[in-house]
Amino acid sequence: MDKKGCLMHDITKATTLRPTRDHSAAVVWVLCSAAFMAMLDVFVVNVAFIKIGESYRGSSLADLSWVLNGYAIVYAALLIPAGRFSDRFGRKAGFLVGLGIFTLASLACALAPSLWALVAFRVVQAIGAAALTPASLGLLLTVLPPAKVSAAVKIWATTSSFSAAFGPVVGGALVEASWRWIFLINLPVGVVAGISALRLVPDLRQRVQARVPDLLGVVLLVVVIGGLSLGLVKSSEWSWSSGATLCVLAVAVAGLVLFVVRMVRHPDPVVSPALFRVPTFVWANTTVLAFCTAFGAWFLSIAMWLENAARFNTIETGLAIVPGPIMVPIFAAVSQRLIKWVPVGVVVAMGNLLFAGGVVLVLGTAATPVHYATEVLPGWMISGVGIGLALPSMIASAAVDLPPEQSATGSAVVNTARQLGYVLGVAVLVAIVGSLNVASDRLLTAFQHGWWFIAIVAAVSAATAFGITPRTTQS
Template identity: 45%
Template sequence: MSQTVGGTTAASGASASPESPVAVRRRKLVFLVVCAGFVMSSLDMMIVNVAFPALEQDFAGSTPASLAWTLNAYSIVFAALLVPAGRLSDRSSRKQGFLLGLGLFTLASALCAASQGVAMLVAARVLQAAGAAAMVPTSLGLLLAAYPAERRGGAVRAWTAIGGVAAALAPIVGGALVNLDWRWIFLINLPFGIAALLVGSRVLPDTKETERGPLPDLFGSILLIAGVGALSLGLIKAPEWGWASGRVLGCLAVTVLSFAEFFRRSARHPSPVVSLSLLRIRSFSLANLTALVFNTCFGAMLFSFMLWCQNIWGYSALETGLALAPGTFLMPVMAMATGPLAKRFGSATVVVTGCLLLAAGVVWWAVAAQLQPNYVWMLLPGALLTPVGTILGTTALVGLVTKDLPPASFATGSAVNMMVRQVGLVIGISVFIAALGTPGSPAAAKDAFQNAWIITAAIGGAAMLVGLLLHSRRGETGPA
């Protein structure tokens, strides 16, 4: 006996009926469409890093601290809306939610390219983030609906790995585009977005939950935006305002109060942004805590690399992207190797190894830093270690996040993990800017970078320590 799910035939017995060539082709098109949306959103999370010098030159009076909001605003809004947007789509139609998000993201990309100042660019990035928040969780739901049960695990791993590799390739792709004009980093989304809209409207399965349930807690999302935004503002402005100033302390107070109310509402709301019952699952809470600290280190690492290459060594945007390329090209290989490594040594061991490699690469930059450009000695070792550590840690954590979740909570748990990772990126960039300060001379800049890199490496070490707790008392064997 079999049943049709999202245009494909899934068997209810032990073996599945052969699929028709049309069904296989349709499934492949679904995979391409949802991956197109996921890749665009993943690229645009980090691609602006490499454009900072071009933006500073184009927008008079802008600084790395002000331009950081083009990254942080995107990540904060994306993180806060991710779960509610997914649940709203579940109530209506995942297909419509995905297409609406894709359309908004594509339109916002055009607005980003047309921006005439930092404020307009940040506003357009907020719209981009809202579109991405609608796309990403629905893309996973559509992918699961399009694939038979026995192939879903491989499809999800491929979807995750492609998004991770896309984020890692962002500096290279961005560098090549900024060499033409920084506006191309956004214009490049238009043809892919339009093509995905046209194909997706024809091939995506129209799935939705049978139970409507309560509306998601949108005010909880606002509290999350306020809390993370205030924390980021306080960290970024602390060197200018003073760590003990009223404004910084006020930002921290807003953060504490916002998060306190956020968790209070999460405990009482029938459809919270974060279900506290999930946090009682040991593997889920520890994996997300590890992801938060890990991504804090990753965000600071990638941001620092772009600043050092362009602001200290005077590299062009393309040279900066290529400087990170050797390690980036290893990422697809390591992504494929993560599964076998996790099965042999356990996912927790792979996560700890990823944290160690990420921190080690940053430590190398701190120790070997020099003002005279010497790529092979100073940057290359770290540029090999950090991407490999990133893909090992990120891919292995995906399996640990969902390892002990009930099947009905898989999509929600994955969305919460993605939200946590975005918050980590925001904190990482903000911490690095705060640690860097505003050095006035090249020698002072070198010292500031070295100190900030040591702090970043310490965060990576903290992620490794938390990762050690991921070893289950029952024995952890890695993802299924």
């Protein structure tokens, strides 16, 4: 071998032996920060309603509600179709496109000249969020080393649950300056996450021909999820027995029947029927739906109780809410250790029972006037412990037995169950509590009825959790 050949051989050998840098931690941070931002916008707008209404004078509460409802409905309706397209055409592309749409729409929301322009831009925001959410989880499942996947998914689930806790705190602080800042804050996060994802996240495409999924099935699924979400979020305004509510729900049911027919018969359906032959996936989604129904109602009920019975302002309410979610990451780490010795279904069931126990404790001690430290805080923190044990393991178990080519679609189904749970929980709680402008004793009775509903649903989610038995060993 000549001198030049030896030199090339040495360079090649050195390059081969040089260890490649592990960017797993950075990838997890990038994907989780974007998912956190998308989920944060589901909750942060709640505290800005009054200020938004002051900017757009003459707007009714019903009109203002579409700033929240428009986002929630479109976000829930598009999660599964967006996940399906990410599985077919690239999860990194789906993530970046969704992140770009979400970030630009956030800027448009901040500059919206009218209420209905704001609603329209919120819908565009939801389209971006629906694209990036399942793509981010799908990427975690496929681009990380197998030994790191379970922990990363639990971090993803924990950070997204933080959005529900810190939304009112962040929103309350930003609204003091201007409600437009609740949207502008997304810009630096979106830009940094986008640049980082371009550099750090691998683009692993499936080695199959990319065919367009069943477009009629996509339309039917949007009608089903959108109609169900619309019926739920408007039920308190229209009433459960009204013609409008029954008509919307009937359309959703009819669409569901047609969608199932398409799913079974189409060669490339939006959701593969094979997903529902994976027991862990079915039981985990059932548990997630029940859990998030209870969680959505529980979170809102505490915020409403503190604002209306204890007379806390928005910032005080946000700060009072923080101690419960602080328990979530701590006991998510505990659950990670527990599942090495205890079946994951048992850990999730324990968490949900603690969640229900915290609700019952508040139910048994609540009184007027409200004493936050003795009547609300203990039960609120116990429920946070239960949520920390249950939620991350629940999300991780839902996806652990799925084939890699279905990871984004499967994660989208899980997130749709979460979102529908939130919507259902809020709708039922509002229907149970009714008017807030009543005497303190009647207000307490109404909230006690709502808390019984939450405790029972949390107990149901504990029962279904025993079906979560992954074939894949989690670590």
